[in-house]
Amino acid sequence: MKTAVYPGTFDPVTLGHIDVIKRASKMFDKIVIGITTHSDKKALFSLEERKSLVEKEVKDLKNVSVETFSGLLVDFVKQKNTKIILRGLRELSDFEFEFQQAVVNRKLDSDIDTVFIMTDARYFYVSSSMVKEIALLGGNIEKFVSKGVQTALKRKLAK
Amino acid sequence: MKTAVYPGTFDPVTLGHIDVIKRASKMFDKIVIGITTHSDKKALFSLEERKSLVEKEVKDLKNVSVETFSGLLVDFVKQKNTKIILRGLRELSDFEFEFQQAVVNRKLDSDIDTVFIMTDARYFYVSSSMVKEIALLGGNIEKFVSKGVQTALKRKLAK
Amino acid sequence: MKTAVYPGTFDPVTLGHIDVIKRASKMFDKIVIGITTHSDKKALFSLEERKSLVEKEVKDLKNVSVETFSGLLVDFVKQKNTKIILRGLRELSDFEFEFQQAVVNRKLDSDIDTVFIMTDARYFYVSSSMVKEIALLGGNIEKFVSKGVQTALKRKLAK
Amino acid sequence: MKTAVYPGTFDPVTLGHIDVIKRASKMFDKIVIGITTHSDKKALFSLEERKSLVEKEVKDLKNVSVETFSGLLVDFVKQKNTKIILRGLRELSDFEFEFQQAVVNRKLDSDIDTVFIMTDARYFYVSSSMVKEIALLGGNIEKFVSKGVQTALKRKLAK
Amino acid sequence: MKTAVYPGTFDPVTLGHIDVIKRASKMFDKIVIGITTHSDKKALFSLEERKSLVEKEVKDLKNVSVETFSGLLVDFVKQKNTKIILRGLRELSDFEFEFQQAVVNRKLDSDIDTVFIMTDARYFYVSSSMVKEIALLGGNIEKFVSKGVQTALKRKLAK
Amino acid sequence: MKTAVYPGTFDPVTLGHIDVIKRASKMFDKIVIGITTHSDKKALFSLEERKSLVEKEVKDLKNVSVETFSGLLVDFVKQKNTKIILRGLRELSDFEFEFQQAVVNRKLDSDIDTVFIMTDARYFYVSSSMVKEIALLGGNIEKFVSKGVQTALKRKLAK
Numbered sequence: 001m002k003t004a005v006y007p008g009t010f011d012p013v014t015l016g017h018i019d020v021i022k023r024a025s026k027m028f029d030k031i032v033i034g035i036t037t038h039s040d041k042k043a044l045f046s047l048e049e050r051k052s053l054v055e056k057e058v059k060d061l062k063n064v065s066v067e068t069f070s071g072l073l074v075d076f077v078k079q080k081n082t083k084i085i086l087r088g089l090r091e092l093s094d095f096e097f098e099f100q101q102a103v104v105n106r107k108l109d110s111d112i113d114t115v116f117i118m119t120d121a122r123y124f125y126v127s128s129s130m131v132k133e134i135a136l137l138g139g140n141i142e143k144f145v146s147k148g149v150q151t152a153l154k155r156k157l158a159k
Numbered sequence: 160m161k162t163a164v165y166p167g168t169f170d171p172v173t174l175g176h177i178d179v180i181k182r183a184s185k186m187f188d189k190i191v192i193g194i195t196t197h198s199d200k201k202a203l204f205s206l207e208e209r210k211s212l213v214e215k216e217v218k219d220l221k222n223v224s225v226e227t228f229s230g231l232l233v234d235f236v237k238q239k240n241t242k243i244i245l246r247g248l249r250e251l252s253d254f255e256f257e258f259q260q261a262v263v264n265r266k267l268d269s270d271i272d273t274v275f276i277m278t279d280a281r282y283f284y285v286s287s288s289m290v291k292e293i294a295l296l297g298g299n300i301e302k303f304v305s306k307g308v309q310t311a312l313k314r315k316l317a318k
Numbered sequence: 319m320k321t322a323v324y325p326g327t328f329d330p331v332t333l334g335h336i337d338v339i340k341r342a343s344k345m346f347d348k349i350v351i352g353i354t355t356h357s358d359k360k361a362l363f364s365l366e367e368r369k370s371l372v373e374k375e376v377k378d379l380k381n382v383s384v385e386t387f388s389g390l391l392v393d394f395v396k397q398k399n400t401k402i403i404l405r406g407l408r409e410l411s412d413f414e415f416e417f418q419q420a421v422v423n424r425k426l427d428s429d430i431d432t433v434f435i436m437t438d439a440r441y442f443y444v445s446s447s448m449v450k451e452i453a454l455l456g457g458n459i460e461k462f463v464s465k466g467v468q469t470a471l472k473r474k475l476a477k
Numbered sequence: 478m479k480t481a482v483y484p485g486t487f488d489p490v491t492l493g494h495i496d497v498i499k500r501a502s503k504m505f506d507k508i509v510i511g512i513t514t515h516s517d518k519k520a521l522f523s524l525e526e527r528k529s530l531v532e533k534e535v536k537d538l539k540n541v542s543v544e545t546f547s548g549l550l551v552d553f554v555k556q557k558n559t560k561i562i563l564r565g566l567r568e569l570s571d572f573e574f575e576f577q578q579a580v581v582n583r584k585l586d587s588d589i590d591t592v593f594i595m596t597d598a599r600y601f602y603v604s605s606s607m608v609k610e611i612a613l614l615g616g617n618i619e620k621f622v623s624k625g626v627q628t629a630l631k632r633k634l635a636k
Numbered sequence: 637m638k639t640a641v642y643p644g645t646f647d648p649v650t651l652g653h654i655d656v657i658k659r660a661s662k663m664f665d666k667i668v669i670g671i672t673t674h675s676d677k678k679a680l681f682s683l684e685e686r687k688s689l690v691e692k693e694v695k696d697l698k699n700v701s702v703e704t705f706s707g708l709l710v711d712f713v714k715q716k717n718t719k720i721i722l723r724g725l726r727e728l729s730d731f732e733f734e735f736q737q738a739v740v741n742r743k744l745d746s747d748i749d750t751v752f753i754m755t756d757a758r759y760f761y762v763s764s765s766m767v768k769e770i771a772l773l774g775g776n777i778e779k780f781v782s783k784g785v786q787t788a789l790k791r792k793l794a795k
Numbered sequence: 796m797k798t799a800v801y802p803g804t805f806d807p808v809t810l811g812h813i814d815v816i817k818r819a820s821k822m823f824d825k826i827v828i829g830i831t832t833h834s835d836k837k838a839l840f841s842l843e844e845r846k847s848l849v850e851k852e853v854k855d856l857k858n859v860s861v862e863t864f865s866g867l868l869v870d871f872v873k874q875k876n877t878k879i880i881l882r883g884l885r886e887l888s889d890f891e892f893e894f895q896q897a898v899v900n901r902k903l904d905s906d907i908d909t910v911f912i913m914t915d916a917r918y919f920y921v922s923s924s925m926v927k928e929i930a931l932l933g934g935n936i937e938k939f940v941s942k943g944v945q946t947a948l949k950r951k952l953a954k
Contacts, residue, residue, distance in 0.1 A: 002161075002186060023272050027161060027243060038773070072775045084186060089275075091577065095254045100727065102277055103761040108775055113182050116248075116275040118261055121439065125580045137515070137549045139585060197455070231455045250895065259409065262443040267457055280757065284898040296833070296867045298903055320479075320504060341590050345479060345561060356932070390932045402504060407593075413572045418886065420595055421920045426934055431500050434566075434593040436579055568736065598916065602739040614674070616708045616744055638797075638822060659908050663797060663879060720822060725911075731890045738913055749818050752884075752911040754897055 003030040003082040004115060007073050010035050011043045012149045013054045014131055016123030020088030021058060023117055030063050032080050037070040044132055044156060056148050074109045085114045091124050162189040162241040163274060166232050169194050170202045171308045172213045173290060175282030179247030182276055184220050191239050192217070196229040203291055203315060215307050233268045244273040250283050321348040321400040322433060325391050328353050329361045330467045331372045332449060334441030338406030339376060341435055348381050350398050355388040362450055362474060374466050392427045403432040409442050480507040480559040481592060484550050487512050488520045489626045490531045491608060493600030497565030498535060500594055507540050509557050514547040521609055521633060533625050551586045562591040568601050639666040639718040640751060643709050646671050647679045648785045649690045650767060652759030656724030657694060659753055666699050668716050673706040680768055680792060692784050710745045721750045727760050798825040798877040799910060802868050805830050806838045807944045808849045809926060811918030815883030816853060818912055825858050827875050832865040839927055839951060851943050869904045880909045886919050 004024060010017060010033075025031050035050055045053070047068055058064045069076040077085060085105065087098050095116075102114035119126075122143075131144045135153045142150060163183060169176065169192075184190050194209055204212065206227055217223045228235040236244060244264065246257050254275075261273035278285075281302075290303045294312045301309060322342060328335065328351075343349050353368055363371070365386055376382045387394040395403060403423065405416050413434075420432035437444075440461075449462045453471045460468060481501060487494065487510075502508050512527055522530070524545055535541045546553040554562060562582065564575050572593075579591035596603075599620075608621045612630045619627060640660060646653065646669075661667050671686055681689070683704055694700045705712040713721060721741065723734050731752075738750035755762075758779075767780045771789045778786060799819060805812065805828075820826050830845055840848070842863055853859045864871040872880060880900065882893050890911070897909035914921075917938075926939045930948045937945060 027272065027274070070773075072770065072773045074775075089258070095258070099248070099254070099277070100761050103280065104766055104770075106277070106280070107761075107779060108770070113186065113276055115186070117272055118258070118265070121262065121265070121442070124439070124442075125577050125584075130581060134549065134581075134585070137547075139549045139551075143584060229455075231452065231457045233457075259443050263448060263452075266443075266461060267452070280760070283757070283760075284895050284902075289899055293867065293899075293903070296865075298867045298869075302902060345590065345592070388932075390929065390934045392934075407576070413576070417566070417572070417595070418920050421598065422925060422929075424595070424598070425920075425938060426929070428597075431504065431594055433504070435590055436576070436583070438587075439580065439583070598919070601916070601919075602736050602743075607740060611708065611740075611744070614706075614708045616710075620743060663908065663910070725894070731894070735884070735890070735913070739916065742913070742916070749822065749912055751822070753908055754894070754901070756905075757898065757901070 001029045002084065003032060003080055004028045004084040004086040005032045005034050005073075005077045005080055005082060006086040006088075007034040007036060007069075007076070009038075009043065009128065010050045010054050011045050011128050012050060012131070012145065012152065013057055014123070014126050014128055014145050014149075015143075016088065016090050016119040016126045018057050018146070019119045019123055020086070020117060021061065021064060024086050025061050025064050027117075028063075028084070028086075030065075031061075031086065033058070033064065033066045034073070034076055035066065035068045036073070037068060045152070049152070053149055053152060057146060072108065074105050074112055077112060078109070083111045083113055085112060087114055087116050089116050089118050090126060160188045161243065162191060162239055163187040163243040163245040164191045164193050164232075164236045164239055164241060165245040165247075166193040166195060166228075166235070168202060168287065169209045169213050170204050170287050171209060171290070171304065171311065172216055173282070173285050173287055173304050173308075174302075175247065175249050175278045175285045177216050177305070178278045178282055179245070179276060180217060180220065180223060183245050184223050186276075187243070187245075188222060190220075190223045190245065192223065192225045193232070193235050194225065194227045195232070196227055204311070208311070212308055212311060216305060231267065233264050233271055236271060237268070242270045242272055244271060246273055246275050248275050248277050249285060319347045320402065321350060321398055322346040322402040322404040323350045323352050323391075323395045323398055323400060324404040324406075325352040325354060325387075325394070327356075327361060327446065328368045328372050329363050329446050330368060330449070330463065330470065331375055332441070332444050332446055332463050332467075333461075334406065334408050334437045334444045336375050336464070337437045337441055338404070338435060339379065339382060342404050343379050343382055345435075346381075346402070346404075349379075349383075349404065351376070351382065351384045352391070352394050353384065353386045354391070355386060363470070367470070371467055371470060375464060390426065392423050392430055395430060396427070401429045401431055403430060405432055405434050407434050407436050408444060478506045479561065480509060480557055481505045481561040481563040482509045482511050482550075482554045482557055482559060483563040484511040484513060484546075484553070486520060486605065487527045487531050488522050488605050489527060489608070489622065489629065490534055491600070491603050491605055491622050491626075492620075493565065493567050493596040493603045495534050495623070496596045496600055497563070497594060498538065498541060501563050502538050502541050504594075505540075505561070505563075508538075508542075508563065510535070510541065510543045511550070511553050512543065512545045513550070514545055522629070526629070530626055530629060534623060549585065551582050551589055554589060555586070560588045560590055562589060564591055564593050566593050566595050567603060637665045638720065639668060639716055640664045640720040640722040641668045641670050641709075641713045641716055641718060642722040642724075643670040643672060643705075643712070645679060645764065646686045646690050647681050647764050648686060648767070648781065648788065649693055650759070650762050650764055650781050650785075651779075652724065652726050652755040652762045654693050654782070655755045655759055656722070656753060657697065657700060660722050661697050661700050663753075664699075664720070664722075667697075667701075667722065669694070669700065669702045670709070670712050671702065671704045672709070673704055681788070685788070689785055689788060693782060708744065710741050710748055713748060714745070719747045719749055721748060723750055723752050725752050725754050726762060796824045797879065798827060798875055799823040799879040799881040800827045800829050800868075800872045800875055800877060801881040802829040802831060802864075802871070804833075804838060804923065805845045805849050806840050806923050807845060807926070807940065807947060808852055809918070809921050809923055809940050809944075810938075811883065811885050811914045811921045813852050813941070814914045814918055815881070815912060816856065816859060819881050820856050820859050822912075823858075823879070823881075826856075826860075826881070828853070828859065828861045829868070829871050830861065830863045831868070832863060840947070844947070848944055848947060852941060867903065869900050869907055872907065873904070878906045878908055880907060882909055882911050884911050884913050885921060
């Protein structure tokens with residue numbers, strides 16, 4: 001059974017993330033979404049809120065589960081008894097940072113493989129931080145995030 | 160059963176290609192190496208020679224087969240009853256061209272997914288054309304290609 | 319009256335080119351499409367064929383004309399009594415080459431300005447050479463070029 | 478009448494900005510410089526100071542006006558009854574971020590066009606943040622900003 | 637006598653830095669390592685700690701000295717009676733930022749030359765900030781920094 | 796005594812090359828310009844013509860000599876009893892190819908160091924092939940090559 005771990009901050013989850021998860025769920029037997037506690041201080045949503053928002057989006061995908069982790073990604077991947085990290089690419093320039101991370105992760109554990117797949121072209125250039133900035137300025141984010149996330153963002157920013 | 164098609168010219172196959180194939184053979188149930196006839200005129204080795212060199216390298220990998228194809232890659236992928244294209248990345252700058260190809264292939268068939276994995280760091284920056292150039296100038300290529308390919312290259316360039 | 323010169327090989331004109339021309343025709347008073355004779359030997363279509371294909375596509379745009387030129391682009395631009403070169407960008411990686419050309423053109427004439435605009439996202443990664451390659455391999459090019467160009471390509475490649 | 482909006486933080490305006498404005502003022506009938514309030518907290522100069530510094534630089538350009546805006550850039554552009562955003566490029570690497578912004582703005586309003594023009598080569602690699610850093614370390618910034626801005630920076634950093 | 641100044645934050649010094657210093661010490665008559673006070677607030681180690689850690693690593697290299705400087709790098713270079721800045725490259729993407737800095741430094745003093753050399757491939761993608769992040773998450777950093785720096789990091793992060 | 800080998804095709808030598816040679820001649824005790832026979836077939840000027848054009852440009856630099864070589868660059872470097880390869884950078888995008896070559900050369904001989912220096916900003920984006928293309932189209936190349944090379948190019952292209 002091949003499991004891939006899809007790590008990220010998901011602050012909040014975008015339609016681009018969902019697209020990557022759906023595509024990957026057909027390629028691998030199991031997908032574990034790993035939400036990192038690492039950047040908690042800077043996050044808009046709490047770890048629990050982020051987890052809950054992702055869970056709502058993937059509840060119909062039977063081979064996808066959502067977990068949180070602290071510590072190194074390579075350690076979390078080993079705990080899940082796999083060696084595969086999944087990363088989505090939203091645009092060409094994403095790759096520079098991603099390649100660097102993949103090299104470092106393989107330095108930490110030489111068996112680790114990072115698998116990159118592309119989001120649908122509709123979601124190129126869509127990122128969580130861009131969505132938050134547009135929402136903050138009162139822009140329309142319905143092309144970028146689900147109804148559930150739109151509501152959550154509105155509520156959060158109203159505070 | 161998940162099959163991935165690994166397309167290329169393989170003129171000739173390098174240790175970087177082999178590394179990608181070995182890593183992918185653990186991720187997918189079946190790997191079909193697809194050697195394209197497309198650039199035949201410019202190739203140093205004939206299609207049959209290239210196929211034979213690849214076959215020798217992968218003969219111990221039970222879930223890997225080698226085929227040749229003419230026509231569009233997306234059509235070959237469909238013939239193999241899959242939607243997954245596998246590409247190896249030897250370096251950051253590879254990605255620009257690869258991303259472009261992946262976008263075009265998805266335009267031709269929206270269900271196609273291209274999966275990118277990184278070669279081992281030892282094979283970063285190793286390409287078939289670089290190997291041919293070094294061999295032509297009398298350099299040592301033993302870090303880049305197998306014994307079998309070294310012999311084949313020497314014989315070919317001696318003509 | 320502001321005139322912009324849109325230079326290129328147009329071998330053949332794509333829907334991406336047409337999109338750039340339409341957008342620019344609303345920004346400038348006059349657009350002169352300049353088809354260069356420079357790469358004639360390598361072109362699939364003759365200069366006259368390329369000109370005729372472009373003319374069909376832009377015949378409803380009143381402020382757009384089509385010409386051919388040999389010699390330096392900056393000299394052609396001066397002949398048209400303007401200082402503005404228009405270039406379309408289909409993707410991030412286009413820009414590297416385009417920036418280089420723009421710098422060189424300004425070295426040749428310091429008053430020259432190159433204006434870059436983006437094609438619609440549907441045409442990102444669509445290029446004339448990609449279209450020819452797909453057509454040669456029997457692929458479907460209807461998302462990339464007009465009906466007229468599809469017919470012309472089929473006829474040309476049948477020879 | 479073609480109007481282009483030139484948005485930015487202008488903290489403070491550089492000779493590169495001025496060069497872009499002068500070039501654009503010959504290409505379009507009207508240029509509206511839009512200074513965003515968005516990054517106010519991080520800015521060295523207040524919104525009013527930034528506006529006043531820009532106004533001094535462009536007071537001889539009859540078709541150029543200076544305004545401030547909060548909210549989304551695409552909304553400000555629509556208020557000005559235009560669809561054209563103007564951006565200057567100081568170097569190749571600028572383009573990555575700019576392309577991304579242009580794609581997102583077109584996602585927010587599909588009629589929006591972003592027009593890129595290059596600064597003079599003398600101003601390649603000149604940015605507001607670089608100017609502030611050099612000024613802070615006591616370096617000579619007379620090649621990068623006007624006399625007026627030099628004085629304003631000295632006064633500001635003396636505090 | 638040719639002297640090269642190797643500037644940086646060295647927070648903390650990595651095996652990649654040491655590799656660059658060793659290579660450069662064979663190319664130039666004298667290497668002055670210049671630790672900048674500029675980013676003191678954000679640094680994990682104090683200026684004195686950083687200096688002390690670097691000194692331990694280079695104590696056997698007779699033509700290498702370690703100094704600290706405030707103010708502009710080009711001024712420090714002139715104080716050392718040289719015109720050569722040395723920079724190490726750990727990866728392709730480093731170069732973008734480095735090229736920009738080199739252009740700006742030459743604008744500040746046209747005689748200044750920046751010399752770039754590559755670290756050994758083992759240290760590609762190794763940076764001080766990556767080392768600190770991995771250490772913070774409890775990862776193994778022995779491939780990236782010396783024993784002395786490992787101990788210093790452990791002590792610092794334990795606080 | 797530190798010697799650096801500056802390899803290239805020099806077809807023909809540009810003012811950018813000369814600028815790199817002058818800067819390097821102050822950094823190293825000896826510069827050996829190595830003109831490769833490798834791309835002879837595609838070159839506009841013969842190996843002897845290229846050598847003669849370079850020699851005229853550097854005749855006043857006492858520590859610079861001009862040689863030609865066939866075979867691998869790393870072997871030529873060893874023959875010259877050095878381990879230093881010098882490369883000039885005319886622009887950001889040069890670096891991608893150069894970095895790749897430097898990695899491959901170090902794979903062939905792990906002691907080899909490639910040293911990169913930047914040309915003066917006036918020569919950014921100036922390349923031999925660009926100069927030939929402009930000359931062919933009748934453009935003015937006096938900002939890019941010396942008087943001697945201008946004359947040689949005119950004579951060559953008149954044939």
